[in-house]
Amino acid sequence: MQTYGNPDVTYGWWAGNSGVTNRSGKFIAAHAAHTGLIAFWAGAFTLFELARYDPSVPMGHQPLIALPHLAALGIGFDDAGVWVGGSAVVSVAVVHLVASMVYGAGGLLHSLLFTGDMQDSEVSQARKFKLEWDNPDNQTFILGHHLILFGIANIWFVEWARVHGIYDPAVGAVHPVEYNLNLAHIWNHQFDFLNIDNLEDVMGGHAFLAFAQILGGAHHIATKMGSGLLGSYTKFKGSGLLSAEAILSWSLAGIGWMAIVAAFWCATNTTVYPTEFFGEPLALKFGISPFWVDTVDLPDGLHTSRAWLTNVHYYFGFFYIQGHLWHALRAMGFDFKRVTNAIGNLDNATVTLND
Template sequence: MQTYGNPNITYDWYAGNSGVTNRSGKFIAAHAAHAGLMMFWAGAFTLFELARYDAAIPMGNQGLICLPHLATLGIGGIENGVITDFYECTVIGVLHLIFSGVLGAGGLLHSLKFEGNLSEANGRPKKFDFKWDDPDKLTFILGHHLIFLGLGATQFVEFAKYHGIWDSAKGVVRTIEPNLSFAAVWNHQADFLSISSLEDVMGGHAIIALITIAGGAFHIATKQFGEYTSFKGKGLLSAESVLSYSLAGAGYMALIAAFWCSTNTTVYPTEFYGEVLKLNFEFFPYFTDTAQGLTGEAHTARAWLANAHFFLGFFFIQGHLWHALRGMGFDFKRISKALDNFDTAKITAGD
């Protein structure tokens, strides 16, 4: 964190990131609590949407977010684009609430009972203590993250393979055998928005799973060889810089999701999300519905999802630029000082 020349600087309670800057135990606590909040939202909103779901109205026209995703996964006894088994969706919602409590308790445990800095811990937890400018430890932790991401993608592929997901082209839930052709995945780099094969979609997830797991193993097994130089990233591993990279990645994926959701009907079926959207420009780009029959202020689930992802992605990118500049040492107070000097110069010239 920048101190602007003041070694005794303190941060207010709402500057959440500052509280975990050099405290690896608190960093884990924040992660667990954050995951618990996301779990709680997903569970609570699923139950809320179930309570107001109307099978007589197309799902995409009901302003739903969680239920369309569950339906796309073939959960809810989907027939003709309608949920027929409320029990399955209820179980998913309740499980999310239970897991949110577990994660929240883990966050409180790490925050209130365990060491705030894992360098002071005993046993295995000490392995996960880190400093922002320690490339060996950061690459070790990054490796674990990549492996878990790969396992998550693998789980999705296996779910589609044995349980099945919704195929909008055939109007049924069917099992998907992934297309494991690396060439097919490579060739979709430029036209992924128009992918129309679920086999290609699941094949892409399978190959990404392989790549991330292999990358995770590589990062866990390797360390910096030789001197840690600027070529290897020296000076780019401050807390500000790593945060900026994370925001850039999240923002980029949010923008990709927005455009994909707005046009693709294979991954986002019209039965659950509504018709494809139209891209408009005023002061900024935004997506509008093309569906007929919407009244008043109603919007399709696709419109809510695409616009929310776009604007979140946009602001994540701004956050990336802010923290990247701070990580590079730029002092934003120089801007206010320059403006003050400019105003002073104008007043003096006027006098």
């Protein structure tokens, strides 16, 4: 949190970030509790959508978010998006609800019982996860563990598609999909990913990403960024810029950019987002800002699942990017009070001129 030159500044209870800025234990508590909220939403909303789901209407023509993703993974629905019974969808929802309680309990434990700062922990392994914002060795060690976990998640997805199978709109059925680890294809899809038309390339990209993330994670854990092989820690490498606010700004930039990419992908791609489950591709319109509209008329003013997903992702991404700019400027030392002071001075000048 920026102190505007006052090292003794204090914040009210509502300024949540201030409570975790230099306290890694509280930081972990916030992460665990946040994950619990996300898991609770996923479980509860899946049950909510299942209660409202109408098998007589195409899934893509209903305002659904969670169920189309489950159907695309081959869970609970047939190839036309019709509920086939069983307990698969309910089981997924319940697992998320139970997980939300576990995460919530973890958040409470780290917040109320465990040490507020990991460097004060009696467990030597836990002390490695202390927060030293301008210490690149500390930051790269934590980053490495994140990358490895992301890589494992990619492996799970690839193996689910290879062993269980996912819905392939090219054949109109759920079937096992082998990944195509063609590096030339993967490289070329950097520029035309919106037009990917086969799941083998999609899985190949995820397999390559898993390899890159795990390798990168191991590199970040094993090496020192501030000295040694990679040279001294200079301003070019971020010296003086690393801070809680700076890292928050980069996180917001990453999630914001991914949300915007997902919006464009969801709006147009029918391989990853099958028409059967998400509805027809959308048309891009411009008003005060870009937005996407359905290309099919639905009764009672309803919208397709694709329209809901696309627009929600885009506008969340847009505001995340604004948050990134806000926190990045603060991390660089910009004092936003100068803006309000300048506006106040303009008002005073106007009053003086009128007098």
